[in-house]
Amino acid sequence: MEQAVSSMDPLILSIAEAEAAARPLEPDRRQREAWLGSAARLAGERLDRLDEHPTYVPGEPVEEIRRWPISEQGRTFDEVLRIFSTVVLENGIDAASGGHLGYIPGGGLQASALGDYLAAVTNRYAGLHYAAPGAVQMENMLIEWIRDLVGYPASTAGYLASGGSLASLSAIVTARDARASRGERIARSVIYGSAHMHHCLRKAIRIAGLAEAVRRDIALDERHSMDPAALRECIRHDRAQGLEPALIIGSAGTTDTGAIDPLDALADLAAEHGAWFHVDAAYGGFFMLLDELRERFSGIERSDSLVIDPHKSLFLPSGTGALLVRDGRLLLDAHHYTANYMQDAWHSGDELSPADLSPELTRHYRGLRMWLPLMLHGTAPFKACLREKLLLTRYFRMRMRELPGFILGPEPDLSVTFYRLDTRDPALADVANHRLAEAIRADGRLFVSTSVIDGRVFIRLATLSFRTHRRHIDLLLELLREKGREIAARYPLRGAPERTPSPDA
Numbered sequence: 001m002e003q004a005v006s007s008m009d010p011l012i013l014s015i016a017e018a019e020a021a022a023r024p025l026e027p028d029r030r031q032r033e034a035w036l037g038s039a040a041r042l043a044g045e046r047l048d049r050l051d052e053h054p055t056y057v058p059g060e061p062v063e064e065i066r067r068w069p070i071s072e073q074g075r076t077f078d079e080v081l082r083i084f085s086t087v088v089l090e091n092g093i094d095a096a097s098g099g100h101l102g103y104i105p106g107g108g109l110q111a112s113a114l115g116d117y118l119a120a121v122t123n124r125y126a127g128l129h130y131a132a133p134g135a136v137q138m139e140n141m142l143i144e145w146i147r148d149l150v151g152y153p154a155s156t157a158g159y160l161a162s163g164g165s166l167a168s169l170s171a172i173v174t175a176r177d178a179r180a181s182r183g184e185r186i187a188r189s190v191i192y193g194s195a196h197m198h199h200c201l202r203k204a205i206r207i208a209g210l211a212e213a214v215r216r217d218i219a220l221d222e223r224h225s226m227d228p229a230a231l232r233e234c235i236r237h238d239r240a241q242g243l244e245p246a247l248i249i250g251s252a253g254t255t256d257t258g259a260i261d262p263l264d265a266l267a268d269l270a271a272e273h274g275a276w277f278h279v280d281a282a283y284g285g286f287f288m289l290l291d292e293l294r295e296r297f298s299g300i301e302r303s304d305s306l307v308i309d310p311h312k313s314l315f316l317p318s319g320t321g322a323l324l325v326r327d328g329r330l331l332l333d334a335h336h337y338t339a340n341y342m343q344d345a346w347h348s349g350d351e352l353s354p355a356d357l358s359p360e361l362t363r364h365y366r367g368l369r370m371w372l373p374l375m376l377h378g379t380a381p382f383k384a385c386l387r388e389k390l391l392l393t394r395y396f397r398m399r400m401r402e403l404p405g406f407i408l409g410p411e412p413d414l415s416v417t418f419y420r421l422d423t424r425d426p427a428l429a430d431v432a433n434h435r436l437a438e439a440i441r442a443d444g445r446l447f448v449s450t451s452v453i454d455g456r457v458f459i460r461l462a463t464l465s466f467r468t469h470r471r472h473i474d475l476l477l478e479l480l481r482e483k484g485r486e487i488a489a490r491y492p493l494r495g496a497p498e499r500t501p502s503p504d505a
């Protein structure tokens, strides 16, 4: 015995040394509190002074992250925060700012950030029910909350994904398997969408191995919503050729114009032709919380699958999308792997697990960042905020009608609208509008993005961040008036009095 213990001594010693050297990984309470204090000060400063920081800083990062390589020796927390601040926070688009009016902003709720902190510190494994029953039930409960909002039946299953793109990929894979689009059949399968369908779905179709399927971009009406008569005619034509309508993709709020497709008519056609009906509600979905808009989404409850992004119309920080599939068993069939036992679990009504419904195994416990703000605030402030966004969109459009020289897009369904300077020479219109968007971005206080709609460059206004308020819209109007006048001096507007042409006009 004596002998054995003494021969262990060097080992015990080495373990103790290694443990001591690893100790910085487990800060004591004093240190933890100091770190939290520093992080909270940095975050607090950003939040208190959002309007003073630029919303957009164009160009390359001022400082380069590689100047601070990962090395053997660590640095102080405050130094690390300084590096983060310099390298990350001083450039690009500030997506936390209410001045972010481009693409589809959300803002990033403070309560979600704290949910993320708690999820990371407690590190519950939210992949499998048995490992973290409460965490998995919480995520499933959030899916049920969306299910009831949409009007899907009890057979629904779904999960919280990292975003709309990954959720869409899962939806396409589920549709592919459910409709047995494989092998030679793929080339006979037809996928219907519109020209304004989000590009993540085109990506998903390719990744899912359906690149050889026939794809149809159905014509849009004057409000950029899919024309159901054109879809009917296209399906009729395809069937006459021996093709199989496999998948119809509708949008409940397109990114470009916020238009909602005629979902009821799409559901009718999908039912008539045995096609899977998928709805992309990534941007627009949570506007369903508003009674006054509910009718506009009619038919969404008849879809087979649905993608909705809490990091857009529920204002969460980036990194949360959701997929719901009406017949949950089909989602399970498409994603489970070793979990044959899950088939029984399904019958016995046990809780489903994200690991069996999604491509992920070990995953971020996303539920907390969504549950915490909903529990804390209730749904009332979310509804009020969504209503504010709709009203701000209407306000912007009313005020724009008083601003000469602009063409305004049609009345939107939701909170995205678009406009352009109307130049006298149509050939110069696109470049003039690019210049105007650049001039607004160069000011730095607001970020706007452009798109090509009906073949022409438009500037979009996407009012969705929970931090966007009337003062941001007023600032945009002021910038449009001021910068619009400058641009008009170089690119004369239609209806404006003739003046000496500028050198490059």
Ligand SMILES: *Cc1c(COP(=O)(O)O)cnc(C)c1O
Pocket: 104, 162, 163, 164, 165, 166, 198, 200, 251, 253, 254, 255, 280, 281, 282, 283, 284, 309, 321
């Ligand atoms: C943003 C968006 C997507 C893609 O979702 P991500 O969360 O960005 O991956 C899909 N469809 C629409 C309509 C969107 O607005």
